[in-house]
Amino acid sequence: MAIVCRTGSVTRADQTHTPLELPLADPLGADIATTYLEVFSGKASSLDVGIWETDPGRSRWEFTDSGEVIYVISGRMTVTEDGKEAQHIEPGDLVIFPVGWQGFWEVTEPLKKVYVIFE
Numbered sequence: 001m002a003i004v005c006r007t008g009s010v011t012r013a014d015q016t017h018t019p020l021e022l023p024l025a026d027p028l029g030a031d032i033a034t035t036y037l038e039v040f041s042g043k044a045s046s047l048d049v050g051i052w053e054t055d056p057g058r059s060r061w062e063f064t065d066s067g068e069v070i071y072v073i074s075g076r077m078t079v080t081e082d083g084k085e086a087q088h089i090e091p092g093d094l095v096i097f098p099v100g101w102q103g104f105w106e107v108t109e110p111l112k113k114v115y116v117i118f119e
Helices: none
Strands: 016-019 024-027 031-041 047-054 055-062 067-081 086-087 094-097 101-118
Touching: none
Parallel strands: none
Antiparallel strands: 016 031, 024 055, 031 047, 047 101, 055 101, 067 086, 067 094, 067 101
């Protein structure tokens, strides 16, 4: 059976609320509120899929043990890999953070994304 999630109908009330914190990412400055709805977790396959929202803020990310693919539904951010040029991300963008990616996320508008975390 296929798992179907209608992302347009998922609200923050449907999601788990948590602050952004280590080991996921290190918020730089004020607390950053996030919410998520885990749609799929592959216990044996090291695959997690869901919807994640966050308030604006700057944070440091280090994908040391896993990578992430995101599809931005709404909001904007700038990602800057260590030693590289900044990249501006907006709705409709598909972004891959491979295992080993390290750098900063600057969320400038409340962001909603679909994520796939993989090892």
